[in-house]
Amino acid sequence: MHKPIIALDFSSEEETLAFLQQFGGEPLYVKVGMELFYQTGPCLIAALKEMGHDIFLDLKLHDIPHTVGRAMKGLARLGVDMVNVHAAGGSDMMKAALAGLEAGTPAGKKRPAILAVTQLTSTSETQMQKEQGILKPLRESVLDYAVLAYDAGLDGVVCSAFEAPDITARLGGAFLKVVPGIRLAGDDVSDQKRVVTPAKARELGSTAIVVGRSITKAPDPYEAYLKVKQQWGNE
């Protein structure tokens, strides 16, 4: 089982490094998303690697296949461990993303795992149906996107824990289910709609969890991390 992935949703390198100092040098699995990457770029990725952290670079690419393929080729050179695209970009785009990653991964290095974001955990079924015009149940939409990603050769999906059992049943346990929308009991869910605790995520068969504000906004982030880790069941 993977360590909980901490979402470093900060706007500067200083803030990020001050946050990480509270972890006393413990090697972590961190997620760098668009807020931080757009401010700090590849330099911070290099610094995080130097500190021994595993990195999920969450830029959720969604564009024409040629553009996404070329972008992934560049991202592969950063030496991150995991990247993602939006499944809604389609099968050709996902295949181009994978081919770009393979082409960009330096010889002798491991290709980053690539995930497809299905339905964002901030989306409810009502919103999906009204705003995206997808009239099936949300669970079905997530499963359909997961099958599309699997057929395109991707390593897994980002989904909520609620859809994890269907995906495992259909595509097997090795296909990754990386699950955000995690809260410790009593924490503010904020903009998230499909939310579970770390323990529930494990019970539903998630491969990994992504945790942001339940850790980053906690009065004692390290203590919150230990609580998440304990509930999740450490590696």
Ligand SMILES: O=C(O)c1cc(=O)[nH]c(=O)n1[C@@H]1O[C@H](COP(=O)(O)O)[C@@H](O)[C@H]1O
């Ligand atoms: O791809 C993601 O990481 C992602 C997909 C998704 O469906 N929902 C989702 O919340 N995320 C990310 O996971 C993190 C969740 O943050 P918190 O809600 O603060 O725990 C954020 O960095 C989001 O960008």
